[in-house]
Amino acid sequence: MFSLKLKRNLFSFFFILICFEPINHGNATDIGEQIFQDYCASCHTIGKGILVGPDLAGVTSRREESWLFRQIKEPNLLIEEKDPIAIQLLQEFDDMPMVELGLEDAEVKAVISYLKSIEQQVSVSTGIPSEYFPTIIISIIILIGVTLIGLRAGKKKVDVR
Numbered sequence: 001m002f003s004l005k006l007k008r009n010l011f012s013f014f015f016i017l018i019c020f021e022p023i024n025h026g027n028a029t030d031i032g033e034q035i036f037q038d039y040c041a042s043c044h045t046i047g048k049g050i051l052v053g054p055d056l057a058g059v060t061s062r063r064e065e066s067w068l069f070r071q072i073k074e075p076n077l078l079i080e081e082k083d084p085i086a087i088q089l090l091q092e093f094d095d096m097p098m099v100e101l102g103l104e105d106a107e108v109k110a111v112i113s114y115l116k117s118i119e120q121q122v123s124v125s126t127g128i129p130s131e132y133f134p135t136i137i138i139s140i141i142i143l144i145g146v147t148l149i150g151l152r153a154g155k156k157k158v159d160v161r
């Protein structure tokens with residue numbers, strides 16, 4: 001049903017998609033991911049917008065790690081101490097503080113390393129910011145198309161007499 005050329009193009013397309021699929025560097029952060037799903041996902045997304053609390057995409061670069069630790073471990077204490085960032089967040093989120101979840105230190109660290117791993121996945125695995133991916137993929141597809149056309153045109157000239 002499909003011509004050979006179309007099949008080949010489809011194959012190249014999916015091959016490129018697979019190549020760009022982010023690689024999952026698991027293990028150490030797997031526990032953190034589990035904790036995130038169990039304790040945080042009801043109020044936070046990572047990169048999918050504000051839910052009950054702020055979107056946590058990029059949070060490990062916009063905040064100090066020691067601050068993150070305290071925010072996750074004892075958010076109420078940060079507010080009591082009138083920590084400027086905590087107070088500002090409280091105002092942004094209509095005076096609704098984050099609940100204290102009673103996590104162990106190790107669990108808090110695991111979640112933080114999970115949050116970090118998500119930020120690194122995109123930039124470290126390729127060194128290219130994720131917003132360039134569509135452009136790169138489209139360029140590659142165009143290149144492949146041009147190459148195929150070139151090969152066909154080339155073939156016509158070399159016709160054996």
Ligand code: HEC
Pocket residue numbers: 035036039040041042043044052053054056059063068071072075086089090093096097098099101103111
């Ligand atoms: C019941 C809802 C709720 C749950 C569950 C929750 N949070 Fe929050 N979180 C909030 C709200 C609301 C804020 C913003 C207001 C504030 O900080 O007082 C917030 C703020 C934060 C911030 C600061 C964000 C920033 O932009 O600086 C971090 C980090 C955070 N939460 C991490 C977590 C993690 C990790 C978990 C799971 C272990 C978690 N939260 C569970 C509601 C929640």
